[in-house]
Amino acid sequence: MSVTTQKLFVAFLSLALFAALVATGAVDARRQAEARKRAEATLDDAANPQIARGRAVFERYSCNACHGAGGAGGINNLNAESGGKVNGLLHVSETYSVSELQERIRGGVPTVGKADPTGLEPPLKMPPFRDLISGQEMSDLVAYLMSLKPPPGEAKSSSW
């Protein structure tokens, strides 16, 4: 390989390195956004410890396993009237009072409506949490659920 070819090769590699360094900007921006979100969540938790405790209850009883992380959207539930999925929980504060929500958690959802009345019974039903969650844990959980909000701009849901 001649020296001129080698110089061109090194110049090409330098350009590739420069491009890679520019690309790190995108990764950094994403990580910065995540860091901001975490910092805001920490501040929110400090400002309202009951909501932080409620989030812990939500995760301790694996509510997120069906309703999704942060109640943002549920997993598939074949033929459920709520779009074939377990409901998200971002709109509960619009449709439930505190006592109604507590009652819902205690009693669970024994019957899930079908999207297609002639179709299969949706396999997932919410079990009653009467014997598991009560007292302070129930107040904290409900406070957390009532604090959930859909992202700005999302249409109001008719049901949770």
Added chain:
Amino acid sequence: MSASSLRRWLAERVPVPMEELRKPLREELPAHLRTWIAWLGGTPLALFAIQVVTGILLTFYYTPDPARAFESVRHITLAMRYGWLIRSLHQNAAQLMIIALMLHMIRVFATRAYRRPRELTWVFGVTLFLLTLGFGFTGYSLVYDSLSYWATTVGTNLLGDVPLVGHQLLWLLRGGPDVNPNTLSRFYNFHIGVLPTLMVAAIVAHLLLVRLHGVARLEGDPRTETYEFFPEHVLREAAVAIVLLLALVVYAMARPPGLGVPADPSFTPPHIRPEWYFFPSYRWLKMVPMQVGIWTSAAFVLGMVAWPWIDAGLERLAPGRRIGIWIGTAGFLFTLVLLVWEALS
């Protein structure tokens, strides 16, 4: 002021003999150095430069205090702008530096470039390798997560078993009988002060000797042609350095550095292991009685340092039999087996 008058002004006040300084750039190198494995002499130096730059940036935010060390690493990794990139480059350039040094040593060993009069160049080379391992050991402990804390505890414990001076060595490193707040500040001091100073001194000595002796010719190589250090060899070294840096940057984007569990002196994790480059000695020390392990490890290191003279002695005993190469190959394979064994266990 034009560029030429500025140059004249500077030359008058700083009378550097530029022509003399340019001479090393025109050094003639033997043709066998055109093979890629012969470029790896400069690679550890380029990687060391990356370590210096990223290391200085990390010291801006790292706190060598047991109560805050892990948190500062978390802050660098998750919150600082480009902190993930800097930390990843530092962490992985260190691994590459050790691999590059190993390959460079294997090349020098296999070509017997350490023969008289270049024995001291080899000795300084081995010193650089040992210092790099020292960087790895102290650097790993600074992260202060559970695994690094316990690896430090186990690693320094071994020193306590060294005959005669073990107790003193242990205290020197730990600043107490156990791993304690003093230990972290000592390791930090070693990592950013003592070791870099020794490293720079050893690099200068190594390069100076390489330059003074010139690059060794390959035994039995009939080629007489040469090529100039600058620009051809420098371009090859630069190409390797840029490719490695590019790979490091791409790797950092694909797999940004993670965080372990904060160190907890009251809880010993089930699988304590040092970094991979200590696997062979770790496995060896687990296999044999402690005193045997320590003496054989010391003999191994001494053997490496004194290899040029040992090899010369073997050559005098059995001329032309290349016993040294066979011993070296056996030693290398044994080390490799120990490394793989520990990695798979």
